[in-house]
Amino acid sequence: MKIAVIGGGAAGLIAAGSAKGAKVTIFDHSEKVGKKIYITGKGRCNFTNVCDNQTFLQNVVTSAPFLRSALSKFTPYDAVDLLEENGCKTKVERGRRAFPVSDKASDVIKALNKYAESNGAKIKLNSNITDIVRTCDGYTVYTSDGDERFDRVIICTGGMSYPQTGSDGSAFAIVKRLGHAVIEPVPSLVALTTTEDFSAAEGLTLKNVSVRTNSIKPIFGDLMITANGISGPIALTLSAYSAREQFPYKAYIDFKPALTREELDTRLLRDFGTQLNKQFKNALDLLLPKSIIPFIINMSGVPSATPVNSITKKQRARIVEIIKNFELNVTGTEGFNRAVVTCGGVDVKEVNPKTMESRISRGLFFGGEVLNVDALTGGYNFHIALATGYVAGASAAAEDNE
Numbered sequence: 001m002k003i004a005v006i007g008g009g010a011a012g013l014i015a016a017g018s019a020k021g022a023k024v025t026i027f028d029h030s031e032k033v034g035k036k037i038y039i040t041g042k043g044r045c046n047f048t049n050v051c052d053n054q055t056f057l058q059n060v061v062t063s064a065p066f067l068r069s070a071l072s073k074f075t076p077y078d079a080v081d082l083l084e085e086n087g088c089k090t091k092v093e094r095g096r097r098a099f100p101v102s103d104k105a106s107d108v109i110k111a112l113n114k115y116a117e118s119n120g121a122k123i124k125l126n127s128n129i130t131d132i133v134r135t136c137d138g139y140t141v142y143t144s145d146g147d148e149r150f151d152r153v154i155i156c157t158g159g160m161s162y163p164q165t166g167s168d169g170s171a172f173a174i175v176k177r178l179g180h181a182v183i184e185p186v187p188s189l190v191a192l193t194t195t196e197d198f199s200a201a202e203g204l205t206l207k208n209v210s211v212r213t214n215s216i217k218p219i220f221g222d223l224m225i226t227a228n229g230i231s232g233p234i235a236l237t238l239s240a241y242s243a244r245e246q247f248p249y250k251a252y253i254d255f256k257p258a259l260t261r262e263e264l265d266t267r268l269l270r271d272f273g274t275q276l277n278k279q280f281k282n283a284l285d286l287l288l289p290k291s292i293i294p295f296i297i298n299m300s301g302v303p304s305a306t307p308v309n310s311i312t313k314k315q316r317a318r319i320v321e322i323i324k325n326f327e328l329n330v331t332g333t334e335g336f337n338r339a340v341v342t343c344g345g346v347d348v349k350e351v352n353p354k355t356m357e358s359r360i361s362r363g364l365f366f367g368g369e370v371l372n373v374d375a376l377t378g379g380y381n382f383h384i385a386l387a388t389g390y391v392a393g394a395s396a397a398a399e400d401n402e
Helices: 010-018 053-058 064-073 076-085 105-118 171-177 233-241 261-273 290-300 313-324 380-397
Strands: 002-006 023-027 060-062 090-093 097-100 122-124 129-135 138-143 146-150 152-155 182-188 192-194 205-213 219-226 229-231 249-254 326-333 341-346 364-366
Touching (some): 053 060, 076 105, 313 326
Parallel strands (some): 152 364
Antiparallel strands (some): 138 146, 182 341, 219 229
16 A cells, blocks of 8 residues: 655654555655644644543634544544654643643654654655646656655645745645635634734733624733734634634724723722822823823823823723723734634545545545644644544555545
8 A cells, every 4th residue: 555645744744654554655845844843832842732522622713523533533642642652752731732841843743753754654855746646546646756656645735824834835726636625725823913003012911801803702811912913812812713704803902801891990990099190191000001001092082181180980981991892903914924824725524534535536635734624722733733644644544444
């Protein structure tokens, strides 16, 4: 059994290792395998989230039901065991996020590479795939170095995020020629841009705030202000849930989600009462970070030099409303170059979730981000690549695959 694995990332390496007994060749158009893994988790590689499958699926944004079978066959605990068995010591940190003990993504790559090579996988680097054609007895893979026939093919080429690492979406054209529908790829887990100019507050991290839209419930956590928008954990989560939203759309920040409007009004009265001789522009320091205060004042319509002892109940209600419902006009994202993951890819309706085999072209399998499956941050996306790649490899090597 000859199997071609297209792509030497997490999904491709684990697919090559799990295709036991087959003659496997990995093709990668970069100069080394696992190039994208090097930057995962800021170079530390959060490779899975050690939780039960139900919790895991609650963190999958797109096509969660499709993953049930793959997760049952390759759990987060299996991921930890596989890396440990192949020389990568692991640890679990806050939020159940698993990392290599060394905090080096390179150790994860070494372990996955060892796993692939333990099955005798051959790796061809700097190999550009120009086409894959189905034949009467398998597939012919055309590369920059020539062509070769294989019994089965596993496509693990990734999506379009961080294209400089090799996942540039070029394989989608080949996938389409093989008869598959591709859901339009869009950036996910990415900073959002707004019409508001926040350059005066750039770099500010807001702790324990929430953000929502008219169609997405409040997301709680930390938010970072960029010169032209928002980033940080809850902004990335918002980008995942709103990946298919039509731009522009409105988002709303609640700077004090732990307080009701009535409680916030009481807090304002108390703060103003201790600063009766101060101007409005200097009276919010106890409540909000200094660099965000000018934006609140500007939106409130209350002159910044107004003495706090002359601010009316109506004006105070307006201030409270802005702090609880600070409006943003979201115009787009920072694009694939900054996106952690891709939303979109091979339509999973055309893929057997039990085997990752194409329902259209027998002997063709998929693994990883090339599929239209994506999740929130926390190791979920990396594990999706591992689980789908593992199942694809094992199924492709099985003589009696469905």
